[in-house]
Amino acid sequence: MALRPDEPHDRPVAAQASLAAPSGTVVIPPAQVRRSLRSTDLDQVVMTTSIEKIFKMATANSMWPFGFGLACCAMEMIAMISSARYDVARFGSEVVRATPRQSDLMIVSGRVSHKMAEPIRQLYEQMLEPKYVMAMGACSSTGGMFSNYAVLQGVDKIVPVDVYVPGCPPRPEAVMEGLMVLQERIKSGIPSASQQQETQS
Amino acid sequence: MSDVLQINSPTWGALDTDAADRIQAALGADAIERRVEFRGELTLDLPIDRYIEVCTFLRDEEQYDLLSDVTVVDYLGYTGEVAGYWGGDGRDINRDSHSGKRIIPDPAGPKRFGVSATFAKVMTVTDGNHRRLRVRVWVDEGESVPSLVPVYPSADFHEREGFDMMGIDFAGHPNLRRIIMPEDWGGHPQRKDYPVGGEPVQFSDEV
Amino acid sequence: MAATEKKTVVWPQQDILQPVPSELWPSSDNPDLLEINLGPNHPSTHGVLRVVTTLDGEVVVGVKCEVGYVHTGIEKNIEQKTYWKAIPYVPRMDYLSFFSGETAFCMATEKALELEVPRRAEWIRVIFQELARLHSHLVFLGTGSVDLGGIALLFYCFRARDEVLDLFEMACGARMHPRYCQVGGVAEDLPKGFEKRCREVISFMRDQIDQYYELIGANPIWLARTVGVGVMSPDFAIKMGMTGPNLRASGVPYDLRSANGGYGGYRELGYTPVTKETGDVDARFRVRIDEMSASLDLIEKALDGLPEGPVITDDRKVALPPRHELHTSMESLIHHFKLVTEGFEVPAGEVYAPIESARGEFGFHLISDGSAKPWRVRLHGPAFVLLQSFAKLCEGVYLADLIAILASIDPVLGDVDR
Numbered sequence: 001m002a003l004r005p006d007e008p009h010d011r012p013v014a015a016q017a018s019l020a021a022p023s024g025t026v027v028i029p030p031a032q033v034r035r036s037l038r039s040t041d042l043d044q045v046v047m048t049t050s051i052e053k054i055f056k057m058a059t060a061n062s063m064w065p066f067g068f069g070l071a072c073c074a075m076e077m078i079a080m081i082s083s084a085r086y087d088v089a090r091f092g093s094e095v096v097r098a099t100p101r102q103s104d105l106m107i108v109s110g111r112v113s114h115k116m117a118e119p120i121r122q123l124y125e126q127m128l129e130p131k132y133v134m135a136m137g138a139c140s141s142t143g144g145m146f147s148n149y150a151v152l153q154g155v156d157k158i159v160p161v162d163v164y165v166p167g168c169p170p171r172p173e174a175v176m177e178g179l180m181v182l183q184e185r186i187k188s189g190i191p192s193a194s195q196q197q198e199t200q201s
Numbered sequence: 202m203s204d205v206l207q208i209n210s211p212t213w214g215a216l217d218t219d220a221a222d223r224i225q226a227a228l229g230a231d232a233i234e235r236r237v238e239f240r241g242e243l244t245l246d247l248p249i250d251r252y253i254e255v256c257t258f259l260r261d262e263e264q265y266d267l268l269s270d271v272t273v274v275d276y277l278g279y280t281g282e283v284a285g286y287w288g289g290d291g292r293d294i295n296r297d298s299h300s301g302k303r304i305i306p307d308p309a310g311p312k313r314f315g316v317s318a319t320f321a322k323v324m325t326v327t328d329g330n331h332r333r334l335r336v337r338v339w340v341d342e343g344e345s346v347p348s349l350v351p352v353y354p355s356a357d358f359h360e361r362e363g364f365d366m367m368g369i370d371f372a373g374h375p376n377l378r379r380i381i382m383p384e385d386w387g388g389h390p391q392r393k394d395y396p397v398g399g400e401p402v403q404f405s406d407e408v
Numbered sequence: 409m410a411a412t413e414k415k416t417v418v419w420p421q422q423d424i425l426q427p428v429p430s431e432l433w434p435s436s437d438n439p440d441l442l443e444i445n446l447g448p449n450h451p452s453t454h455g456v457l458r459v460v461t462t463l464d465g466e467v468v469v470g471v472k473c474e475v476g477y478v479h480t481g482i483e484k485n486i487e488q489k490t491y492w493k494a495i496p497y498v499p500r501m502d503y504l505s506f507f508s509g510e511t512a513f514c515m516a517t518e519k520a521l522e523l524e525v526p527r528r529a530e531w532i533r534v535i536f537q538e539l540a541r542l543h544s545h546l547v548f549l550g551t552g553s554v555d556l557g558g559i560a561l562l563f564y565c566f567r568a569r570d571e572v573l574d575l576f577e578m579a580c581g582a583r584m585h586p587r588y589c590q591v592g593g594v595a596e597d598l599p600k601g602f603e604k605r606c607r608e609v610i611s612f613m614r615d616q617i618d619q620y621y622e623l624i625g626a627n628p629i630w631l632a633r634t635v636g637v638g639v640m641s642p643d644f645a646i647k648m649g650m651t652g653p654n655l656r657a658s659g660v661p662y663d664l665r666s667a668n669g670g671y672g673g674y675r676e677l678g679y680t681p682v683t684k685e686t687g688d689v690d691a692r693f694r695v696r697i698d699e700m701s702a703s704l705d706l707i708e709k710a711l712d713g714l715p716e717g718p719v720i721t722d723d724r725k726v727a728l729p730p731r732h733e734l735h736t737s738m739e740s741l742i743h744h745f746k747l748v749t750e751g752f753e754v755p756a757g758e759v760y761a762p763i764e765s766a767r768g769e770f771g772f773h774l775i776s777d778g779s780a781k782p783w784r785v786r787l788h789g790p791a792f793v794l795l796q797s798f799a800k801l802c803e804g805v806y807l808a809d810l811i812a813i814l815a816s817i818d819p820v821l822g823d824v825d826r
Contacts, residue, residue, distance in 0.1 A: 067451055071478050071822050072503035072584060074455075075547065082550075083566040098451040113825070115383045116456060116477040119448055145496065149390055149398030150382075150481030169584055208530075208675065209519040210761040211668035239757040240519055266646050269762075270788045272773050279777055302779040306756035309775075319760060319788075323662045324646055331667045335760070354429035355649025358796050376428040381476040381825055391484055398481075 052189075059104070059130060060183040062092040066103035066127065068120075070110025073137035073169040077109045080172035091179055100126040105182070106159070107175070111139035112152040124159045132192050134178055135161045138168045160193035206241040212321065214332040216243045220263045224255055227262070244317065244335040246310065252338050253347050256318065260352060264325035265334060271349065271359035273367040274315045277393040280308050312339040314369060316346050318356070345370035348377075366391040429648065430796040432803055434462050434469040441469065448477045454551060454814070455821025457795075466806050471799040479825040486785045490751030491517050491591060494782065498772075499585045501787055502823040504547055507533075507540035507576075508765035510589035513785075515672070516761040516772040517591045520754045523726060525672075528717040529593030534673035535606070535710045536576070536588065537763075538703040542613070543572050544766035545696045545703075549620065552693065552815035556633055561623055568616045571609045578602055591752075592727040593720030603711050610704050617701055624693070634690035638801045638813035641687060648797040652768020652790050654817060657695040658687035664764035671763060677709055692816040696766075726752045751780035760788075767791055767818060791823035 069077055080086045081096055088094055097103040100123045112120060124133070135155050138144035141164040143153035155161060162185065165178035186192075191199075206213075216238060224232055224245075232255055235246040247255055259265040282302055309315065317337035326332075340346055348371040349356035360371040361380040368389035371377055379386065388395055427433070434441055447458040456477035462470030482501055486494040498513045499506035511533050518525060525533075550565030573583040579598050580586030588595050624630045640650075642658040655662055663681035665674045682698045684691035720727045728747055729740035756778035762771030768790030777783040794817055801817075802810045 068449060070456055071480075072500055072506075075503065075584065078551075079566055079570065082562050083570055084563065085567070085570050111478060111480050113477060113479045114386075115479065116448065119477070123449060143400065146480050146482070146485060147397075147399030148481040148485050149396070150479045150484075151399075153400045171583060206519060206522070208525075209515050209671060210759075211671055211675075212664055212762060213760075214668055240522065240759050242759060244758065267651070268649055269760075269769070269771075270649075270773075270786075270793070272786045272788075274758075274773075274775050274784045274786075276783075279783065302777070303753070304756075304778045306778040309756075309758075317758075323651075324642065324660055331662075333760075350429065353649075354647050355793060355796060357428065357430045358792055362792075376431065379476075381479045383476070390481065397484060397488060 053187075056187050056189065060186040062095075063105045063132065063179070063182070064095045064097055064103045065093055066100050066106045066123070067096040067098055068106055068108060068123070070108070070112065070116065071139070073109035073139070076169045076172050077107055077136060077175060080175050083172070086172035086176065088176060088179070091176070091183070093179065100124070101128060103127060104130065105132045105134060105179075107134045107136050108140040108155045108159075108161075109136040109169075111137075111144060111146060112155050112158075113150050114152060117152055117158050120155065121158050129194065130192050131194050132162045132182060132186075133159050133194075134163045134165060134175075134182065136165045136175055136178070137170055138166055141166060144168060160197040162193045210241070212331050212333060213241055214330060216241065217332050217334050218243065220259070220265075220334060221245055223263065224258055228254060228258060242333070242335065244337055246337050246339070249338050249340065249344075249346065252336070253349070253352060255336060256320075256349060256352050259320055259334070259336075265320035265322050265332075266325050267321040267323045268349065268353035268355045269319040269321050269333070271316065271318045271356050271363060273363040273369050274309075274317070275313060275367055275391065275393045276309050276315060277313055280305055310337075310339045312341045312344075314340045314342070314367060316340060316363065316369060318349060318353075340369060342368070345372040347372050348374035350374055365389070368392065430473065430799055432469070432471040432799040434464075436464060436469060438464055440464070443470075448474075451554075454819055455824075457814075457819065457821055457824075459810075459814070461802075461807070461810065463807060468802050468805055468807060468810050471802045471810070473795055473798060475795065475821065475824050477825065478821050480822075482826050483785055483787070486782060488781070490780045491754065491782060492747075492751055494785070495589070495591075496585070496587050498787075499587070500822060501826050502765060502767065502770065502789065502791070502820050503584070504544035504820050505537075505540040505766035505770075506543075506585050507536045507589065508763060508770055510587065511537055511672075512761065512763045512765070512770050512772050513774075514589045514591045515763060516759055516774040517754060519761045520757060520759045520774055520776055521591075521726065521752075523592055523721060523723060525593050525721060526718045527673075527676075527715045529719045529721075530673035531677075531710050531714050532594050532598060532719060533589060534677060535707050535714075536579075536594075537765075538707050538710075539572055539575055541703050541766040542700055543569055545700050546572065548696060548766075548815075548818045549693070552818070553624065555811050555815040556630065558624065558627075558630065561620065564616065564619065564623075568613060571612060575602070575606055575609060578605060590720055590727065592723065593718070595720070597719045603714075606707065606711060610708055613700070613704055617697060617704075620697060631690065633808070633812055634693065634816070635686075635688060637689045637805065637809045638816065639686070639688045640797065640801060644800070645687075645797065648800075649793040650768070650797055651793070652764070653695045653699060653766075654692055654768070654794055654797075656681055656683045657691035659683055659685045664762060664769060671761075673710065677706060677713075679706065689812050689816040692818075696818075753778060753780050754782070762788065765790065767820065767823065768794065787823070787826055789823035789826065791819040791821070795819050795824055 080088050135141045140155040143151050163178045163182045167174050232251045233245045237244040315337050317335050319335045321333045360374050363369045364377050365379045365381050442463045448456040458474040460472040482497045486497050499509040502509050546565040546569045550562040553561035577583050580588035640658050642660045645655045645658050661681040661683045665679040669675050684695050724743040733740040754776040758775045760773050762769045771788045773786040775784040801813050
């Protein structure tokens with residue numbers, strides 16, 4: 001039976017009992033392997049798409065974060081990036097660049113004070129399009145528990161934000177969920193917040 | 202010291218009233234205006250003009266080698282009736298816990314700001330007998346306090362913070378400028394008449 | 409306590425500390441000096457620290473630290489809240505050894521209240537303070553080695569950090585900033601299976617520490633970059649107010665866990681400070697790795713002898729009554745109501761109760777006015793103090809050494825800026 005393109009190629013099919021094998025292993029008879037590649041049905045060997053779709057897939061699956069840790073949330077962000085448990089490399093995002101000019105995603109992790117607001121804006125301006133911003137944590141989303149003179153009540157007052165990840169600090173899995181939400185947004189064609197802001201103004 | 206105090210901060214050691222006596226013996230009885238003992242801690246209130254002299258004596262004769270920190274406290278409204286918050290122009294976002302005081306405390310000192318410095322004996326101890334001592338001076342708005350930096354260099358950042366947050370002028374500080382707030386910030390945020398700030402939360406005013 | 413011989417701090421040598429103790433000013437008139445900005449966003453700074461360096465070629469001749477980029481106004485916010493509601497603000501200052509922050513605040517409040525904490529709670533606090541110290545030193549080691557170029561250790565340390573945070577999550581519910589410490593004890597008892605898991609983590613960590621030493625202990629590049637760099641004499645350290653592992657790396661055995669017998673559960677457990685003699689970057693790294701081993705020993709000792717009993721004081725004026733009592737006792741209901749709405753009142757006065765966090769002496773000046781809200785809470789943050797000494801240590805070193813020195817001093821900017 002033909003395998004569809006989205007089914008795994010090495011899905012074990014029914015093993016023949018006559019073949020000698022150690023117990024517990026599943027033997028895939030060679031005749032059924034790579035059936036889809038031997039198929040002459042064009043649908044199963046060629047995927048048609050548009051350039052935009054490929055572009056969006058490439059953008060979404062290789063978001064390079066800008067290493068921008070401010071406070072406690074930065075610890076969880078580093079854990080997400082460089083811990084074996086919450087490996088973000090499987091999303092294509094393990095390339096953390098120190099310079100904004102080579103990164104796509106600015107993860108504002110931590111509380112933003114008024115003194116830091118200007119550097120954040122400068123760094124945001126230095127990023128190249130398409131650029132995305134994730135407000136990680138309660139402090140960068142809304143100011144968090146610090147409703148006072150010192151903390152900017154949400155980083156979206158100075159940069160347009162695509163994804164907000166709540167938590168204090170959010171677990172690394174929550175940040176990855178935010179990353180996945182961002183990836184879905186990109187793949188479905190929603191323009192980034194910076195592009196939306198440009199068209200509005 | 203009671204058991205609880207010994208458990209919670211043993212590094213204060215026994216009350217160092219001997220040091221206070223020796224200060225008064227060497228520099229005169231008017232070098233210390235008042236001694237306050239609370240929870241096993243000894244605080245010596247000094248007149249401003251004897252501040253540096255007493256601290257130098259503590260450093261040289263009493264071997265208090267570590268300046269732990271220099272704290273500025275604003276006592277504006279301390280004896281008022283509203284708990285923990287003097288009022289001011291800003292919005293008090295915590296109206297739900299805006300409570301009054303049942304016991305009005307005695308005034309802590311004669312003036313608005315108390316600048317206190319805590320000293321510790323670290324290297325120059327015998328028998329592991331670390332001690333601490335606090336001295337304090339009182340100033341009003343606009344008055345200046347002599348800087349401890351020539352005597353204890355580690356007062357540098359602490360006094361800058363005192364200037365930044367409370368507006369105390371430390372005379373003789375080599376680098377007195379804002380450390381925590383932006384350079385062009387106006388006002389001194391931790392004063393009691395400076396508003397807390399922040400954004401009003403929706404629906405907070407409604408019952 | 410064994411008698412220590414009386415040492416003296418040599419004060420007249422003040423010239424290196426003038427004119428400004430916390431800044432290094434160039435002494436050469438070379439017109440080709442380059443003033444370059446390190447930060448506030450930089451992969452090598454431990455938080456948002458801005459270091460304005462003046463370079464003569466590759467050699468550092470001037471250093472100025474600019475802080476305040478993560479100022480949060482925590483102290484002002486705490487003045488608006490009751491003591492209980494202020495506890496979540498506190499671990500966010502020193503966000504690496506967060507449990508130490510909570511403990512310090514609770515201890516200061518207990519000192520002002522003269523409240524006795526049950527023995528079991530003291531020992532549990534010891535376990536978690538040591539776990540927080542492990543967490544902080546692991547992050548220090550990981551990011552410190554990244555600063556020096558050895559990225560492998562980052563992955564190892566953060567992997568171990570996850571194991572430690574698992575323990576926090578098991579007992580307290582949250583990985584970081586658990587708000588587990590309460591005034592009067594801890595919030596809840598340790599769950600079943602915690603001790604077993606903790607011992608597994610301890611044996612895992614012991615292997616890991618051996619691995620860290622294998623990675624960096626005899627590595628010639630590491631040693632060339634760290635031995636003899638940024639030497640801090642004990643006199644200089646004391647004059648600049650330094651405490652903690654940086655001071656102990658210079659040979660001064662001052663640790664609040666053992667000073668005058670120690671505080672809290674450390675009084676019964678006992679602790680010997682870990683010191684090194686050389687005072688350079690390498691010594692500061694080694695002190696912290698050895699402190700990790702010592703923490704593991706302490707946790708094991710605490711688990712072995714953990715006493716039974718309540719985990720929070722039964723003084724109903726301060727701690728919430730257990731839920732089942734609310735169904736039967738009217739007084740408990742009233743206490744619960746008053747505690748949650750108004751809070752407990754602390755007698756007027758000023759206390760200062762320091763503890764030993766991963767960075768040094770960590771203490772809260774708590775000034776209360778007799779009401780349910782603190783009048784003024786000032787954190788004596790160790791990082792605030794040790795950042796003062798950073799500039800003078802960088803005289804005449806290469807720029808890469810400046811990064812190494814900054815990494816070894818281990819500042820946390822949340823502590824500095826509050």
